[in-house]
Amino acid sequence: MTSDIILDNLDHTYPEAAAPTLRQVALHVPAGTRTAILGPSGSGKSTLLSIIAGLTTPTGGDVRLAGRSVLRQPPHRRDLGVVLQRPLLFPHLTVAENIAFGLRMRRTDRAVVRRRVAELLDAVALPAYADRRSTELSGGQQQRVALARALAARPAVLLLDEPFSALDPQLRGDMRALLAELHRREGTTTLFVTHDRDEATDVADHVAVLLDGHVAQHAPPAQLFRRPASLAVARFLGGAANAIPGTARAGRFDCPLGSLHLDTNHQGPGLLLIRPEAIVVAEHDAVNVIPAAITAVTDRGTHLDVRATSAGLTLHLTTGPATPLRPGDETILWLPPTQLSVVAAQHQQRPASQQR
Known part of the structure; x- marks a missing residue:
């Protein structure tokens, strides 16, 4: 079941940092939607995703999934799928085994695992690569596998941290189209971090512009460009x-x-x-x-x-x-x-x- 995401006045300051990384971040991502967190390097985007994923504990505020606080829950209990800039696939496993990994950790029935893996291999256009090692794949193919692995257990929320930034422009466009198709099929609430405004508007229904650690504006892409909330937002969006x-x-x-x-x-x-x-x-x-x-x-x-x-x-x-x-x-x-x-x-x- 998909879930909404509520960030309630999140603050975060790293030890010995001169200034907060996040300041009073408030954001609501409705269930089943796609939202991009868009901002320049150093604006706090990855820190925000790390807090939602449970890898960083905020110094203030709350994170709620499906209406319940998850701050005290470890990452594996949050029902999340995560895709990072580097695919981080297991090199000793085949493509199919990588996709199946999370399901097998949950002791899912083998027949169910086989059906789900086959379904996702078809969705990411890699059925012929099921028995290959991840080291035999191109960068774009590895990110396809990482997406499939993140979705295999049907998580309530999918988090993506600049997953296509290392790919060439043509592949980035292909991956954005694939992500849109996977969302159409799966309906998973998706939060996508990027510094690329074209990528944000391609993949998201709404875009939250993060500047200097706070949400400067959260709106549909067309509204951001036609009605920026401030000169700072307008400057960042060109x-x-x-x-x-x-x-x-x-x-x-x-x-x-x-x-x-x-x-x-x-x-x-x-x-x-x-x-x-x-x-x-x-x-x-x-x-x-x-x-x-x-x-x-x-x-x-x-x-x-x-x-x-x-x-x-x-x-x-x-x-x-x-x-x-x-x-x-x-x-x-x-x-x-x-x-x-x-x-x-x-x-x-x-x-x-x-x-x-």
Whole structure:
């Protein structure tokens, strides 16, 4: 049976550390869902997973699975499947024996073990490798076996700590697709730790952004990108290239670009954010159109990175490779209201829109 995960104000400070690794982490992962813990190196992601797995004891707070605290339970009693960056397969066992290991430790009936192993070998597309040693497999194949082994006993929760980071980009994409398929088949509550925002949005229904040891925002991927909760979240997600100072009131944002229509309820001073890919070139019959001068164009092959100036501000946008833009061109830019968000200004740092 799958389980929800509740992290109740978790704190953790390592001995002799200058600052806490985790600070008041509160998170609810509903049963049967996939959540990614996304953050930069050193943000506390692996520590958080280690606490849930029972390998680290927090200095404060609680971990509840299926509504019950598990802090006093050893790792093997928590009904978890765990996959790490390194597969850590048993080199003296075959692929089938590795997958069956947890079931045999539970003294599961042999016929049930055989059926479950065969089912998972088929699910990870490795039925022909059942009798091979793990040392004969590629890195991607080893991680497939590690996934199958973690799911063999039908755990209530599956924990994954950057399991695909050592693989090449093509394999990472294949493994993310496999994880989605396994979730569809098994329905196991999944918590996936990564520093890769594309990976997080590929594998998860919700993403919790962990910055400086606390959850800065927890939301569906689309909401994170369109409505970041803070400038720090926007920066981490690559959405702070355009940060325009001004004041929001009554559905508008007054700034050097004019009085722009908003689709948010923010009131008061702040920074207007719009992602570079959300700015549209040469739209005339809409609100939030502004004149601009193109100052730089970089061809990235799949798209153009463009810089433009308007009302003394520098705007960053991306557009299709066939868009006829050159430095010196005068154009019109559209800032769709549904793509605008407003966050509180961080006065100690210059807005990206004012950096040259």
